[in-house]
Structure formats: structure tokens, C-alpha cells
Amino acid sequence: xxxxxxxxxxxxxxxxxxxxxxxxxxxxxxxxxxxxxxxxxxxxxxxxxxxxxxxxxxxxxxxxxxxxx
Numbered sequence: 001x002x003x004x005x006x007x008x009x010x011x012x013x014x015x016x017x018x019x020x021x022x023x024x025x026x027x028x029x030x031x032x033x034x035x036x037x038x039x040x041x042x043x044x045x046x047x048x049x050x051x052x053x054x055x056x057x058x059x060x061x062x063x064x065x066x067x068x069x
Contacts, residue, residue: 009067016064020057027053 006014027050034046 013064013067016060016067020060020064023053023057023060027057 030046030049030053034043034050037043037046
């Protein structure tokens with residue numbers, strides 16, 4: 001019995017799902033770190049990090065929608 005190959009769309013979808021899940025975890029971590037720091041530089045750093053993750057997350061969701069059309 002041979003292994004079944006995944007279609008390119010299916011493989012791309014799985015990769016997007018994995019990356020989205022990773023970004024959710026990264027956002028939770030950045031948010032937790034943000035809540036636990038007092039230094040203004042670190043606060044700024046975590047705000048920028050959360051914004052960057054959010055932008056990437058929205059981009060990946062758009063890519064996922066394109067695959068489902």
C-alpha cells in the first residue's frame with residue numbers, strides 16, 4: 001500500500017493552518033510578556049511585536065480565504 005500524495009492546495013492549507021496556530025501562540029506569549037513588564041522600552045517592544053503578529057495573522061487569513069474559493 002502506497003502513501004497518498006496531498007494535493008498542492010491541501011498541503012498549502014495545512015501549512016497555513018500550522019502557521020496561523022503558531023502565530024496565535026506567539027501572540028499569546030507576547031501579550032503575556034507585555035502584561036508582565038514595567039520598562040517603557042520593553043512595553044514598546046511588545047506592542048510592536050503584537051502589532052506585527054496581528055498584521056501577519058490577517059495576511060494569512062486572507063491567504064486561507066483565497067484557497068477556499
